[in-house]
Amino acid sequence: MVSDTDLFKDIRPYRDDEVAGAIQRLIHDDEFIGAIAKYRFSTLFGMGGPVIKALIRLYLGWRWRKLNSVRQIQLEVASYMDKMISRTTSGVTFSGLEQIDPTKGYLFISNHRDIAMDPAFVNWGLYSNGLDTVRIAIGDNLLRKPCAAELMKLNKSFIVKRSVKGPREMMKAFSELSAYLRHSIDEKQSIWIAQKEGRAKDGNDKTDPAILKMFYMEGKRQKIPFTDYIKTLNLVPVSISYEYDPGDQAKARELHSKASQGAYEKREFEDVESIVQGIVGQKGRVHVAFGEPLQGEFESADQLAEAIDQQIYANYHLFPSNLLAAGQAVAGHQDEVKVFEQHIAQIPTELKEMVLSMYARPVENKAKVSN
Template identity: 35%
Template sequence: MDLTSYRDISPYRGADVHEAVGRVLADKDALLKILAGFMPSETAEQRAINDKFANHIMHALQKVDTYDDFQRHITAGVFLPAILQKSVDAFSSSGLEGNCKEKAYLYMSNHRDIVLDCALIDYALIQKDRMICEMAIGDNLLTNQFITDLFKLNGGVTVKRTLPMREKYLESIRLSSYFVEIITEMNKSIWVAQKSGRAKDGLDVTTPAIIKMLHLSQKRKGITFNEVINSCNIVPVAVSYEYDPCDIIKATEEIARKKRGEQPKKKYEDLISISRGLKGYKGRIHIAFGEPIHGEFHNSDQVAAEVDRQIHLSYKLWPTNCFAYDYLENSDRFKEEYASFDTEAFLDRFRGQKEDVRLFALNSYANPVRSFLSAQAR
């Protein structure tokens, strides 16, 4: 695999790592702004704590030679523990027991949080002594050089979304080559969301085009669709948050979109969502890894259906999900699951919202239960 031909989209390697580390070390103010995204910084005492935290990160950065180092020592060693301590009650994972430590996989998960989904999957892999993964992210998030450096130091693979149609197609072929080659030739794992953009309604459905993309670069080599799918070792992953810090924002955005049509995003809209997602209370989080997808597959719809099936059956259904389902369905099917849950406090979360926003937000919690029951019935 010629990694130099993918330099613009692949994570930093070699000299690029050291140059990026140098740029980050030279811009402490930018790092402090990042920290303010998930740590309080209103008082002088809080800012002093952040400054000390930034110094700790900058000291650790001096020992970073690879994106593996950055993920283990900065992301998993500093950032994620701080986020989990401040906004998560418990973090757990399951399903990695059957995965081979030395084997590369394509992890395909549902997508609820812009940054945390892939970061927490990597964190779970590190906790279980498994190979870490690169992470596919849209270039719309790379708003400046500092953010770009952090993502590419963290194993970020850039998905170019802001291109004319023909260029976008050619770039999809190149991205396809990178995905397949990094797994099959370099034996490196990679993460991709099952769809572009977060599932704001709680309905996690795989976009077949993402599966089809894997075969784009290989069919001209005479490699069949089924061969590509089996060689990529796709592992569906279910990410389950007890509370979504962006639930009301997502509901408000989606109701507005339905009324007025698709609107261009405001300049800092994604950054605001990232900050809220990192800082906001999430309760408990569970990451469930499914089984590698192997077998006879003739098209992307079949593979997408299997990804969906595994994700839906692997959900950790929290009291928030079970109560929202029973409340909206006027049933008591899951009453034992939320017997000690403060249902009134949960409903108060949405009080004062317009009725259509309130119902959309509640349905976003109930929909994973509906998907689970539907997958069970098949």
Template identity: 35%
Template sequence: MKRMSPFEEIRPYYDTEVNQAIREIIDHPMLKAMMNFTFPDHEDKYWKDLMLHCHSIRDFQINFIYPGVNKVLEKSSAGLTTSGFEKLDKGTSYLFISNHRDIILDTSLLNACLYEHGLFMTTSAIGDNLVKKPFLKTLSRLTRNFIIKRGLPARELLESSRLISQFIRHSLLRENRSVWIAQREGRTKDGNDMTHKGVLKMISMASDNGEHFLDYFKRLNVVPVSMSYEYDPTDMLKMPELLAKANQEVYVKGENEDFSTLLSGIIGQKRRIHIHVGEPLNDKIDLIKENTAGVVKQFQAFTDLIDDQIILGYKLWPTKYIAHDMLTGTEQYKSEYSPEEKSLFEARFKKGVDQKNPLAVKSFLAMYANPVSNQKRLLEEV
């Protein structure tokens, strides 16, 4: 009798399951729309024949997702630049802890860059709120996502966290497979990229008995990732939640909000994009262990370390400086942008934000400006 994996409910497909999963969605209209976008010069028969001969996740990613990502970049961006990938080792798996700005693109772009640099692509965390539709769940499992369940009661949350931590450990230490996880649950809406301690505590649940949590994170090869979009394609969609938070109100998502945001992130204009991967944190982790007393303070220092690396690795596009100057009513960063870049940003801002609502104005500008303030604060501390 075949043994069931303990990760059955959350894992991606095994390669042996890929072809059957493809056959189940091959005629789905959403797959057709995706492939017609990816291969606009070909008949459906072209990609269907290719896909029906696909027998591994890697094949699916390289032959269908990778060209799709390149088409998204071509249609909705002014190009992607990278830094730091050359410092990673091609035979090593890494735990990429990343700021999170876009539901699908963050991981898709990172994996495209890893592939281009000859590095292991990741298995990536995705919330179950994004894969409620059967087609999206199948597609996420075909792109090596593992599922994190949201909104669980306390006891179930503990069990779920333990299972996810074991899956992350298994991927990194047994399969030598890199893992991507966001530094917090959900995307950053206000531009403040801060790591939730709960994410790190969850990951550390799989450490060995008696093992210091910092020694365990050293084994996982933690690498911070900074995703920087010149324009956030979902900036306007984030406004209702930001305003509710500013008014101290509970925000309730609309029925199809996650799906709408997902689509907007893919097709919305982003202009320039930069991905920076930091160096593995092992040397800095040693310094925390040597210089910081007590587990609570060490945990805070480790969290701060990840935050600092993500903030410092973030590329400050002209839009960030423009928003900062508009928010502060100064011309402090005037040298960082052109009049054309400013007028383009102002046009977007005036079109999408109610100018008579001071809270809306402030929330939108702060979303873009906060990375400037955060990086400036860190550089002044050095």
């Protein structure tokens, strides 16, 4: 008999009994080992690449020899997160976690600024407060390399099939995804998903109603009214605020190219570069605000999207970088003013207005709901 979990085998994260095999595949993946060697030992790699890679394989085989469960994988990730936070941020803070019931599964829907760090910081807040971590929605466009798929599925990521073509195939993929979300919530396993496909490169966070319609596909199949089904998903809007975005120049460059040339051609593994940039780049302070679970009477996806946006905007943590970009004074923050001016000074002239607009947009959106 096929279990419920096996119905989702091609999109779900790895289970405990699949961890050891995935680790062995990673250790023997030459591209994965080579990437580590080039990143960590760039000066030595050119002189003795094969030796460096062999040593990395031996080290990882020893370091990961006892990892045989998803929980152990996540504890390993937590140790890296701790180091990353100390090296690349000026502190990470959280609010709203007291509203999260540890006995329930939630559908956390957040604004999207960084491919890997958005769900990572949500997870860090939950983990640091003794709550279970989330299953992470990730597009298959990020999994073109086998090692990327292994790493993501080891860390509780499930696959959103964005690359499918044709209405029938898309309907099948999104129906499966909707059913998996329902299955996870019923298992009391929380989900993280972005409010729209792709990052908000201009800083304007806006929920895509199509995402919410996908949530409801399983409810529609069960002939449950939209407003009743949405209540069962325990949907929580999450606002993630970065004092500085390590990818601000890259985002502005893409926007500038589209504005000036009408198009932007993404390099083959540009998304992977963005992930690395987001992890190692300086972020300043970071705040993650967990909103209130949505339990209103929402008759449509558009109405629900508006309610999500209102919470995300209201819960932004505005840093001096946001206020200064919006042309507001920040008395008593001279050090922050200096850092901001230095940051903007290093941005190419043709991109400055776009970067400033990117940082100012949360101020404008928060003002909309505050008024």
